[in-house]
Amino acid sequence: MQRDESLDPDDDGALRALAHRAVDDALDYLATLRDRPAWQPPPDDTATRFAQPLPRAPEGAEAAYADFVAHVMPYPMGNIHPRFWGWYMGTGTAFGALGDFLAAIVNPNMGGGNHVANHVELQVVDWCKDIVGMPRDTSGLLVSGGSMANFIGLAVARNATAAAHGIDVREAGVQGLAARTTYYASAEVHSCAQKALEQLGLGSRALRKVPVDASYRIDVRALAAMIAADRAEGIAPCCVIGNAGTINTGAIDDLSALADLCAREQLWFHVDGAIGAVAALSASQRPRLAGIERADSLALDLHKWLHVPFEAGCALVRDRAAHRAAFALMPDYLGLHARGLAAGSHWFSEYGLQLSRGFRALKVWLMFKEHGTDKLARLIDQNVAQAAALGAMIDAHPELERMAPIGLNIVCFRYVAADRPPAQLDALNEELLIRLHETGIAVPSYTKLGGRYCLRVAIANHRTRGEDLQIALDAIVTIGRELAATR
């Protein structure tokens, strides 16, 4: 046999030099973010550049890296920029990125087994419980993000509720359920709830959307009435989903009232905290989240307002046995041993969909230790204060109209031209936002509230300074006036 090959270099000197260069390039890149546009369109040749045949021959690490520097790095999504406030994303940090590098170097499979990385994840999950005030014996799992964390909570709700009626839904499927099963959430609930119920075989008809009040919070009396009406029709209410920060406006449902209602009605209480659960770190915000600690299951995100690089979310489930019962399978090739690597009392693969799992816990563990959570809380307070300041600036400006109460760190508004009918304002503001993106000055996103298009600034950004908001507002008003004058 010829000499064995490997993917390791015979001499790692060149790769080492390249890695050092990449570190410098990366830190320079972050240090100069403010000098570059928040976003710029990809070059015209992008689609063809990335439509190459399978690279059978090697280019080498140098050439591959050069391609990245030349053609990928200059055209980011922009969420790392100080004036990016679109959708709802975190910003990332250099040390967090280093955490992902180190995780990939040691490269454990976090499905289970007896090795230290598993304890790092258990530690991080424990910290997530601490943040929201759930007890340490709560079950939990790091996942890709809020969508999967919500999926897990809603799946356990489905199975545990069926089990309470003697039905093994894992064996018999949803067809084994005696009655139609329903979940309740406000009309502002994130689309991932519908997606989860569709995948879980319950169907989108299982999601009953409850009206909201003027602050976009769930109408708890309407919810109670819907549950009663459904029961009267022979439908089986299963779960209430509370929002700890809605995607549109950051509204926080009355979680205590929902917890009370769920206790009274014997329903599973799930909280979607992807946006706002981590605000429980802040002493000033925590009272608004009262009741979150009473959730039966909770989804939260670490790659949003805690700025951990993608991906890092967390699912928490109060009833450990119910959590495990929804996902555990132990085939012959995974049976536990008394000692050795195949020992270990906690196999993460028994608590979610993944068997092979990456070491995403490491970046969270490193970042929490680096900064301390008090600082993360101060940055949450800072973003909340910035959103309030932006709201005040909007309220004081005759050409800007705020469209909703400010929930946490989310401000919805639009440019108004007094002589324009409301219908034209939708198109004007959409074009305004596109042009704002194209200037590279700032990246808000958008939504519709009451059918009206509006700009949406979600400040989950540790790099944003007070002056950034003024810069963005000035640009918005300038573009708005141009559009109002010409259209």
Place this chain on the structure above:
Amino acid sequence: MQRDESLDPDDDGALRALAHRAVDDALDYLATLRDRPAWQPPPDDTATRFAQPLPRAPEGAEAAYADFVAHVMPYPMGNIHPRFWGWYMGTGTAFGALGDFLAAIVNPNMGGGNHVANHVELQVVDWCKDIVGMPRDTSGLLVSGGSMANFIGLAVARNATAAAHGIDVREAGVQGLAARTTYYASAEVHSCAQKALEQLGLGSRALRKVPVDASYRIDVRALAAMIAADRAEGIAPCCVIGNAGTINTGAIDDLSALADLCAREQLWFHVDGAIGAVAALSASQRPRLAGIERADSLALDLHKWLHVPFEAGCALVRDRAAHRAAFALMPDYLGLHARGLAAGSHWFSEYGLQLSRGFRALKVWLMFKEHGTDKLARLIDQNVAQAAALGAMIDAHPELERMAPIGLNIVCFRYVAADRPPAQLDALNEELLIRLHETGIAVPSYTKLGGRYCLRVAIANHRTRGEDLQIALDAIVTIGRELAATR
């Protein structure tokens, strides 16, 4: 307002120095892997060390990193070691890890939008199609791994089959299906198939396990008979899952025969290629996978035999419309724009469960370009040859018994002591494997075949050399003799 804080250092000099040190530590760590045990047990104080309260105060990056170096790095799972062949994992590479670092630096959200990173993912997905010979207009998505890739294929199968009968299972749920739906796979199918069907609301009863032949390949005639019997009973067959490399023995089903049968019976043809699909890169292995290119959906893993660091899997679905129809949702806050960041014709979030998604495509793109896929194919051939050589060594050894035909790169065997009844051999081999782990010499895993415990060596490791197999076998025989003499 006080001066704004951020997570960026005022002066990044200390962080930069730390990052350079981490790069050197990481490359030193990989260069000296052979000098360390493949695995060693975590220290006794591990559980308490990682049961700390929420770190409210900062420790700083230096201290956090020092903790990682002292307490995490020395106790890895071991899959990066040259003599790790447990379960089924890849090995990772330094440049792949650098890819994860760079991905976290630019930190895009790969849900969608108009930025270059999306094109990198589209490119990588195209390359995955090329590997298995599916056309470039196939739909695809990078996912966390094989479990999620299989979930996606089986979900699309459920929905598309229902849609062909006029049922919108996303709206109506599984209770809207007229008949019980069944999926077919060999008894050797990976447990993630059952897990997916349980989550999809079809129940484990929906998975019909088909007998295998002496080579652990699906018995296609028995499959046809089961389908006919189910149809006669009013059950609705939906999908056949073919194995392109089983987890236990690496067996490859007759994929052409399954494709023919699915065409004839109008069933969805899904292939679980998490283990073996990438072997299609190898000219010598490709004929064994004939028919894989006819799959309606296919799951493959890049973090296994292609050595990309965790996590990287890929789901491919031939019918793009069916794929999108299973997952697409477009709420108000995600509506597309004509230009700007919110443009872009391809939103990955419409093809899977995740909305926020990390840039896992980058490490794959960099590694493929670095090495070229011809080299990746040679390493696959090398592992297959190593498995065959190990099999020959086992067959030639009077105290070792091979337990199954060698599928691709997986060898199942056990130590036999002539005077022992078979029942004692299970316990003896389990203790043998534990002791082997504890020596740190090598890490096979184990399974049961025909009810009998056996050692299982799955060589998906670019660092393994021919001599590593001899070292491991010598240790196995030595430990086996010790156990046989004392028990």
